[in-house]
Amino acid sequence: MDTIVIVGASAAGISAADTLRQRGFTGRITLLGSESHLPYDRPPLSKQLLSGLWEPGRLWLRSAQQLAELDLNLRLGTTATGLDPCRREIALAEGEPVAYDGLIIATGAAPRRLPGDDLAGVHHLRTLDDALALRRRMRPRSRMVVIGAGFIGAEAAAVARDIGHFDETCDLGVRHGDLSERKFVAVYGRDGRVVGAIGAGMPKQLREARRLIVEQAEFPAEART
Numbered sequence: 001m002d003t004i005v006i007v008g009a010s011a012a013g014i015s016a017a018d019t020l021r022q023r024g025f026t027g028r029i030t031l032l033g034s035e036s037h038l039p040y041d042r043p044p045l046s047k048q049l050l051s052g053l054w055e056p057g058r059l060w061l062r063s064a065q066q067l068a069e070l071d072l073n074l075r076l077g078t079t080a081t082g083l084d085p086c087r088r089e090i091a092l093a094e095g096e097p098v099a100y101d102g103l104i105i106a107t108g109a110a111p112r113r114l115p116g117d118d119l120a121g122v123h124h125l126r127t128l129d130d131a132l133a134l135r136r137r138m139r140p141r142s143r144m145v146v147i148g149a150g151f152i153g154a155e156a157a158a159v160a161r162d163i164g165h166f167d168e169t170c171d172l173g174v175r176h177g178d179l180s181e182r183k184f185v186a187v188y189g190r191d192g193r194v195v196g197a198i199g200a201g202m203p204k205q206l207r208e209a210r211r212l213i214v215e216q217a218e219f220p221a222e223a224r225t
């Protein structure tokens with residue numbers, strides 16, 4: 001096998017590349033990643049990064065030297081759009097297809113989308129850019145609704161409360177039932193900007209919240225290799 005292509009340049013993708021080299025694979029490894037950042041650690045996004053304690057430079061999963069030692073053909077900002085197993089090729093959003101002898105798909109998970117979540121003021125929380133954008137928007141006299149009452153949503157709410165930037169922050173512990181993803185069906189806006197979330201039995205302050213994070217993994221298994 002001469003060329004192995006790994007799609008997804010995050011924790012699973014970079015670990016796969018590491019393992020291949022450790023086990024003596026000397027062929028070409030091409031690592032494709034949609035994001036423009038070097039592989040980074042996501043757990044701090046909803047904690048140290050969001051709170052401003054850390055800057056992005058602390059998140060990289062491998063140093064420049066470690067990446068160089070792996071001798072990767074690292075193609076960041078490159079999205080795979082299709083797979084042709086007969087021709088053994090990966091189609092890209094831009095540019096020529098990439099040929100492979102072996103393929104590892106490590107594309108992780110993506111947040112579940114809700115109708116209306118493209119309105120201004122709605123933030124997803126999955127990537128470094130998402131977290132930085134949300135951090136920039138956290139300011140006094142804002143209100144925040146978090147959709148997705150799992151760890152990530154709870155952490156984001158805790159950060160918001162800790163930094164005291166919100167007049168009104170939903171308490172996920174108390175309102176867990178209200179925030180169940182089954183009850184949120186859409187978000188709605190005015191003049192292109194979010195003004196609320198639609199859900200059954202939702203209290204008034206949630207219906208009229210001005211900011212929303214939409215966070216829920218679409219797939220129960222995040223690492224699919």
Ligand SMILES: Cc1cc2nc3c(=O)[nH]c(=O)nc-3n(C[C@H](O)[C@H](O)[C@H](O)COP(=O)(O)OP(=O)(O)OC[C@H]3O[C@@H](n4cnc5c(N)ncnc54)[C@H](O)[C@@H]3O)c2cc1C
Pocket residue numbers: 007008009010011012013032033034035041042043044045046078079080081106107108109125126127152222223224
């Ligand atoms: C905010 C946040 C906090 C978290 N906190 C914790 C925690 O405290 N503890 C814990 O254990 N886990 C935590 N997690 C989960 C953990 O980060 C994930 O389990 C881990 O990132 C999974 O790694 P992965 O490489 O499988 O997938 P991902 O990290 O999702 O990476 C997949 C990569 O593939 C890329 N990709 C997707 N499709 C394509 C394509 N078509 N072409 C090219 N590239 C593509 C994506 O851009 C992405 O960079 C957290 C996750 C988030 C988002």
